[in-house]
Amino acid sequence: MARGSGNSNEGNELSEVVRQLAAVAQQLARNSTNNGDAHGELFKKVAQSKPPTYQGEPDPTVLENWLREFEKLFGGVECPENSKVGCATYYLRGEADLWWQQNEATIKALPGFKWTMFQEKVRDKFYPSFLQKQKAEEFSNLAMGYMSINEYYTKFIELSRFAKEFVATEKAKARKFESGLTTDLQLKLSG
Structure with missing residues (x-):
């Protein structure tokens, strides 16, 4: 009889383990579905943009x-x-x-x-690095010339990201911008 009761306990324990495994599997399946939906939603948000x-x-x-x-x-x-x-x-x-x-x-x-x-x-x-150098050089040599202030500013901003070492600080950026302006504008700014 002791043996029968032991089998019953083992059977109950096994049933409990199986129940817990089923619960874990169910939770994993839910998480997997939710993650897939979240990824799909993210992709939709990106695509809508x-x-x-x-x-x-x-x-x-x-x-x-x-x-x-x-x-x-x-x-x-x-x-x-x-x-x-x-x-x-x-x-x-x-x-x-x-x-x-x-x-x-x-x-x-x-x-x-x-x-x-x-x-x-x-x-x-x-x-590639040769293009990086080329863009940095283009920025280094940038001057207003016959451009309008807006055109020069736009070109300055566009090229400055290729030569961050020239404009590491706001002060350096302002100095570089000013140095590319026409002489007339530089004189007006210094006054």
Whole structure:
């Protein structure tokens, strides 16, 4: 009889373990479904903003604008860090899409892979160092010439992001802006 009662306890314990496993499995299934829905909702939010695509153009301004748009978008939709690359790479086209398709596994396997590393890798590929130097030089030589103040300002802002070492502080930025103005305007500013 003692044996029968022991089997009964073992049976009850086993039933309890099975019940708990079923509850855990059920919770995991719910979480999985909720995460899938959350990811789908995030993707819808991103798509509704109609983000730009990037084709791998050799113009670094196009690349930087594309990355900046996604930075703003990710802030607006509160995109979690682990979803940023997936959302952005959907908007790669042409050469950029082929590059990502061929290098995705290798890049994602790098230690510490996140959105910032993705940006570095895209820049390494589509904005090589010789172009970086070229843009920095273009900024260094920027002068107002025959441009209007608004045109000069727009060009200054556009190129300043390619030469951050020249405009590391607001004071340095103001000095560089002023040095590119026409002599007449510089004289008026100094007065």
